[in-house]
Amino acid sequence: MDRAEMRKKVEEVTSLPTLPGSVTRITRMLDDSDITTSEVGREIEKDQVFSAKVLKLVNSGFYGFSQPISTIQHAMVLLGFEVAKTLILSTSVLDMMSKSMTGLWPHSLACARTCVIIARYLDLDDPEEVSVTGLLHDLGKVVLEAHVNDVFEVVVEVMEDRNILFYEAEIEVMEINHATVGGWLLQKWQLPGKIVEPVMYHHDFHPSRTHAVRTGIVHLADILVRAEGFGSGGDRRIPVVSEAAMEAMELRQDDLQEIMDEMMEDMRGVIR
Ligand SMILES: [Fe+2]
Numbered sequence: 001m002d003r004a005e006m007r008k009k010v011e012e013v014t015s016l017p018t019l020p021g022s023v024t025r026i027t028r029m030l031d032d033s034d035i036t037t038s039e040v041g042r043e044i045e046k047d048q049v050f051s052a053k054v055l056k057l058v059n060s061g062f063y064g065f066s067q068p069i070s071t072i073q074h075a076m077v078l079l080g081f082e083v084a085k086t087l088i089l090s091t092s093v094l095d096m097m098s099k100s101m102t103g104l105w106p107h108s109l110a111c112a113r114t115c116v117i118i119a120r121y122l123d124l125d126d127p128e129e130v131s132v133t134g135l136l137h138d139l140g141k142v143v144l145e146a147h148v149n150d151v152f153e154v155v156v157e158v159m160e161d162r163n164i165l166f167y168e169a170e171i172e173v174m175e176i177n178h179a180t181v182g183g184w185l186l187q188k189w190q191l192p193g194k195i196v197e198p199v200m201y202h203h204d205f206h207p208s209r210t211h212a213v214r215t216g217i218v219h220l221a222d223i224l225v226r227a228e229g230f231g232s233g234g235d236r237r238i239p240v241v242s243e244a245a246m247e248a249m250e251l252r253q254d255d256l257q258e259i260m261d262e263m264m265e266d267m268r269g270v271i272r
């Protein structure tokens, strides 16, 4: 199957997940500067299933609260708008991801947390927004497994037979990898380029792209969490960190050590 055929196939899947209407509405509310946390909270509470999911994620250990959070209002106050936005988006993919490949959800959570650590280390303005790209980076794997399962199984076979990386096997079988597929999905959800691009190119870094630093962060975070064995991306080998990505982020070897230490500290007792 070639690239064009594959894209057609992915786009043709009528059940390709779309963001539920309530999510789009709430995300829009959060962009309005006059809105209050209790108004947003009330909107979320209107949808009981959705509220339950939000609370589940808030209490999953991801946000590091020591006490359980039992109301949406409380969660909104504690998290603030920016975090709430990513939380709402994350909630919508949680189900999809936790039902998919074993280890993918903890891998994605760990990657998201590591993105925050790297983004803070680099003094970026919006670490929470970078975290959402970490959370979504392997979403394409979920789409492949759920919607083109025959192809997905061949990929797994090739990967195991030849002991190569998941994305290398994907390229051999279908000329594209899950990063591209994930990017297509996020484009369909009309998410901004600063979220789409890092997902789309996390296995194919190039410094000339618009969101190169954010892409570099996801690329590096993905590899660090694999190296430390947090969850699983589906394969056993660990990719090499792109030198161009390190340069774009202006990171050196000793910076990596510091980031790794912070990551281990942050992840202690949360994800494994
Ligand atoms: Fe990936």
Ligand SMILES: [Fe+2]
Pocket (backbone or CB within 6 Å): 107, 137, 138, 222, 233
């Ligand atoms: Fe990954």
